Amino acid sequence: MANKASKSLARANARTLTRTHTITASLHALFILYRLLFRHGSWRKYLVLSLPSLVIEYYLERLGRPTYTATGDLRSPGEDMEAKGVTEYLWDVVYATWVVMGLVGVAGEWAWWLWTIVPAYAGYLAFSTYNGMRNGLMPGMPAAPEGPPSAPAAGMSNRQKKSEKRGGQKIRYQ
Incomplete structure (x- = not known):
């Protein structure tokens, strides 16, 4: 089966996006209906604070929706919707908006x-990234040990320990 990984990614992305849009539409419809029938409040707050989530969902749709050719063949599976980093933070904004609306x-x-x-967490991430880059480290990485190199790590295999003892991997040029 050609492009099995691409096809499974396309199916997973389509499923995730469809589920997300269904939940979002349901929550917004319930929220609006509840607001109209029982509890009156600021529509301006609702529009301003739910707009970022809707814009992010549109962006994720454009980023992750698989595209197909006219014959039905997979052209592009889209980006991975479970990717770490920015995509993960975008999903956090969507989920936080759902919780706050509820x-x-x-x-x-x-x-x-x-x-x-949400913005407080984004500020914290930006600050920790800035501090890490200022100190020459990536965020979340431990500081480099000071002093001479230590003995081989306990998590190494016997083969790696022996290779380390002999001076590491040797490369021979001809």
Whole structure:
């Protein structure tokens, strides 16, 4: 089977995006219906604070939706929707918006303040990245040990330990 990995990624992306759009549409419809029938509040807050989530969903749709040729062959599987890094943070914004909308519906207007967790977390990540780069480290990486090199690590295999003892891997040029 040709391009099995691409086809499975395309199926997973399509499933993830369809599920996400269904949940988002359902939550927004329930929120609006609940607001119209039972609890009145600020529509401006709803629009301003749910707009980033909707823009991010549109971006993820463009990024991850698989494309097909006219004959039905897979042209591009799209980017991996479970990728680490920025994609992961974009999903966090979408999920946080869902949670805050649910809390606003149940607890009231004060719950919109919980949405400030998203920019606060983004600021924390930016600050830690800046500090890591300033110190010459990648975020989350431990500092390099000071002093002479230590004995081979305990997690190494016997073959790696022997190779390390002999001076590492030898490369022979002809």
